[in-house]
Amino acid sequence: MLMWTPQMDEFFLQAMLTQQYHGNRIDGTFTSTAYTNMVNELHEKLNMNFSKSHLKNRLKTLKDHFAQYYDLFRGVGLSGFAWNSETKLFEADNEVWDSLIEVSKPDAIKWKTKKIHNYNELAELFAKDRAIGAAAGTAKEKKKQWSKTTSDQTETLEDVDRLLSTNKVTLENLIVDDDVFISSMPSLEEVQMNLNSSKNKKRKYEEDESMTLKIMSSLEAVGDAIKEGNAILKDSNIIMERSRQRVYSGDEIYNELELLNLEPNIISKAYLLLIKDQDSAQALFGCPARI
Template sequence: MMTQDEKGSRISGSFIPQAYNNMVEELNQKFGKSLTKNHLKNRLKTLKSSFSQWYDIFHETSLSGFGWNYETQLIEADEEVWANLINSKKIPNYNEMIALFAKDRASGVHTETMKEKNARLNRTGDIKVETIKKVDQLLANNDITLEKQQKNNDDDDDDDDDLDDI
């Protein structure tokens, strides 16, 4: 893109058709792909949209307190601005990601399987449930499951445990 821009193949912010053809040909040769002019145009549209958002942040036109440090090549912000931003952002599906991926982390933090977690919760009774909505929320977050836990009580006359043998 920069080569085409330097050649003057961009007029009023838009590349001329031959510039797109040249870029597509170069990308296809370099990466062994079958890209089209439309693929490239769509990617450029996405890049421009993302860049516009970042540009506004870097130049403090969108979120006051943020800026771009050209020397360090990092985003900078006042401590209060960072704190407000961090405190207002949620991490979607965090509990699900913990359940799926935390065991693979070497830190040792959150390293328990769902079976281990259920056993711990049954043992400690950490979860207090007062409404159906709370149960639904706990199920959605994979904090609990509705799977039956095996009992180690020989005096139990309930034959439901024998269903596992079928």
Template sequence: MFQGISLSGFSWNSETQLIEAEDEVWDKLTDSKPDAIMLKMKKVSNYNEMLELFARDRVSGAHSETAKERNARLQKNDNIRVETIAELDDLLASKEVTLENQCIFDDDIQVLDSMVSPPKPSSNAKKCKSKKRKLEQEDEAEAFNSKLVNCLDYVANAISEGNKILAETNEIFDRAYHREFTGEQICNELEPMGLEPNEIPDALIYLANNQAKARILFSCPLQMCVGILKGIMKDGK
């Protein structure tokens, strides 16, 4: 707003926080820049801070450097050596450089410009990566083979157990199918049939001598057993 205009006659009042000047001084400014009239009654509470921020003077020590000057310096040097961690952090934070572990010499930290391509991996590095990949593949193959063997063992054990169960089932079936009834068992089966007392001895002897017919008879419903018994005994005689 004041660029190109002599600031003679203007001052800032810390109590009122206003930029003050005589009316004729303001008139001279507003004649060339009418928008400046708003500054006449506008408080500037942070005047001192703005003065410090926008002042032309700055530090001039040995390590003073603007961002523009630092960028120019970086472009001139492909390899940059830093001496403090703070300086290194600043360079990394600005993303102007990248840190390469391979570039540390004589206990100094060396930083490469981000525009410089990283070095290509050496043949030894390639061999190490290839060997590592091969070992990883071998470990994976060994783990797979171990799992496969365990699965086959599990299947074999399951088949073996199944065969045992099948054999036991067949044995039980054979025992049931070829069951041999004793005289006492035959009498116990005949009692519910309601036979006459003189019929039981003949039926007992006949069934004891014909175990196959006894198994058939005793597997039939009770209400049918008397008829079946008399029929098979009649045919047997």
């Protein structure tokens, strides 16, 4: 039986990352080419003979160990906890640890002092596989429960809300596709908050749309009123223009008087009179005082 040391694990993880970067890992599974390359690389660096089964078994062990603390601390997203790359520990205040250990996860106490080597490399390799979890079992198992409760597909938050309210489906049997692992499901309060948020957003969108239509309608009404006002103002200007008294200039009056062949002294007297009296000037030109 091959005994793995921390140094061997470190070289193996680097070899896996190299093959992953080169595209020799498809849908989370290393190809035969990847295993051949890793066997050769480890043999060269460690001067040891490895087989494909050695690597596959160690990969499974590393992945299982990673799943234990990754799911427990939700990556590094569990409130109050942080990963310290120097101490290689998950760290938190004592009361946070006490709450986790005493209330929900008694077995978590070992991770308070147990160092985790190569966490970053392990996370890069396996975190994506844990993105939707593993602690709750495989999707195939959950699908059996789902088929017993409902054949309907829930594609919207409204559908989920309806099924939850009628107890046709529970959070435990809300599942995903085959061969995908499911993490611990959110609480009913969290789901309800998400549903309410979705409904509030929809209601807000409808209110905003309604307000936009009202504003547009009001703007159209204002535009029509402005057009109508401009038309009225234009008609009023025409009427005022037509009703305005024609004012003749001195040159116009004098030229008109000359056309009458009057004596110069009479032209002068008439000119002075007509300049002061536009009504008489209108009469001279043969026009009424007002048009």
